[in-house]
Amino acid sequence: MKKIVIITGANSGIGKEAALRFAIDDFNVVMACRNIQKSEKVRDEIIRLSGNSNVRLMMLDMASFNSIKEFTDRFKEEYPKLDILINNAGYFEHGAKYKLSENGIELTFATNAVGPFLLTTLLIDSLKKSDDPRVLNASSNIIKHFFSPKKQIDFANLQGIKDKGYKHSVYNSYRNSKIALLMLTFRMAKKYEESNVKFFSLQINGARMSKETLRKFKMPWRLVAHIQNLFFPHPSYMANNYFEICTSAKYKDITGKHFNDKLEVMKVAPENPALKDILGTSVYPVYADRKDEQEAVIRLCEELASEYFIQ
Ligand SMILES: NC(=O)c1ccc[n+]([C@@H]2O[C@H](COP(=O)([O-])OP(=O)(O)OC[C@H]3O[C@@H](n4cnc5c(N)ncnc54)[C@H](OP(=O)(O)O)[C@@H]3O)[C@@H](O)[C@H]2O)c1
Structure with missing residues (x-):
């Protein structure tokens, strides 16, 4: 039987290129x-x-959450198994105001962290039916902000603004969501280590944004994104990385790994990283490795989405 891959946000950018890459390889996409x-x-x-x-x-x-539940119910009715899940969809809107999802969660965190957690959890049984199941999460260079020992996920303001002094920044929201997604990769790899499901994350440091994505940005951010695009590789480059991580025999027996764009497994940084660590892509911030923080992230996701699955 053909291998089955789900790619979220597959209509543009890296997700679209990944859908094409898997389709060329005769996957059921x-x-x-x-x-x-x-x-x-x-x-x-x-x-x-x-x-x-x-x-x-x-x-x-x-x-x-309703949409995720409806999607997974339908998928399970129609497909006997799932081989690969790529949590590629990502929300980031320059200049956006603080918004809540329909489930009352800050929209970036809901889309980029809690959503992938619930989707993956609801698809675990389908993944377990594959002989080589893999989950890949799309992380970002933005997590480098957590090299600063002062940075922590702002749990207090994830379900409405609770702090009087809170100042909304889309960058804060985006980096919270992307480090949380990396921590979920590590924590879910551990949680399901007795199963055959493998968990990976890719640190994306840039991929050329489509015209449609650029149009979503208001000025002056659109101009900034146009300039960034001059230095970014075509999204097919990252799509090839997705394909390699999800199909190469090299990664069949490892789990809970975070890759850079050269497909090197990244290591945890020392407590006091050197400048070369911060500028390079060989290490990730020690914050992502803290077991208590990982536990806090997964507990929060479990609590927020608890109505939708039996723990
Ligand atoms: N491009 C970069 O430089 C860069 C750098 C670091 C990390 N990343 C990460 O890489 C991934 C792919 O990014 P990209 O550059 O390919 O961006 P993109 O072209 O803007 O694609 C993002 C995709 O996510 C989808 N999406 C957003 N919110 C969604 C939701 N609530 N439900 C379902 N789909 C949703 C979008 O759908 P619509 O078209 O309907 O909006 C779109 O298909 C993202 O996770 C992003 O955070 C990208």
Whole structure:
């Protein structure tokens, strides 16, 4: 039977290129996207370019627990197993105000951390039916901010603004969500180490943004993103990394690993990292490795989404 891969946010950027890469390799590809109408064109293009008609579009809003539950129920009814899950979808909106998801969670954290946690948890039984199941989470260079010993996830303001002195910053929200996703990778690898499911994370340091993504940004951030794009590789570069991590025999027997864009396994940084550590991509902040902080992140996700699964 053909291998089955789910890629969230597969209608643009790295997710779209990854869907094409897996389709070319004759996978059964499920593009899990929140806007079906605009994603249909992308699915048709992937089918045309790959010659693989087993590319399916399914509705999934990562910021909504109901949507995640409906998606996974439908997936499980229709597919006997899942081989690869790529939590690629990511929300980041320059200049955006503080917003809550329909479940009352800060929107960036809901989309980029709690959503992937719930989606993965609800798909664990399907993954266990594969002979080589792998989960890949899309992290970001933004986690480097946690090299500063003062940085911590701002748990207090994740469910509404509780601190009088709170000043919203999309960068804070984004970095909280991406370090939490890395911590979930480590913590879920441990939680499911008795099973055959393997967990990985990729630290993305830049991929050229599509015209559509650029249009989502207001000025002056759009201009900044245009300039960044001059230095970023084509998204197919990261999509190839997704493909390697999820298919290479090299990674079949390891789990809980965080890769850089050269596909080197990153190590935890020393408590006092040197400048070369901070500027380079060989180590990640020690904060992500703290067991108590990892526990706090997974507990929070479990509590927030508890109605949707039996623990
Ligand atoms: N590009 C970079 O330089 C860079 C750097 C570091 C990390 N990353 C990470 O890499 C991943 C892919 O980014 P990209 O550059 O390919 O960005 P992109 O082209 O903007 O794609 C993001 C995708 O996520 C989807 N998405 C956002 N919120 C969603 C939700 N609530 N439910 C379902 N899908 C949702 C978007 O759907 P819509 O089209 O409907 O909005 C889109 O398909 C993200 O996780 C991002 O954080 C990217």
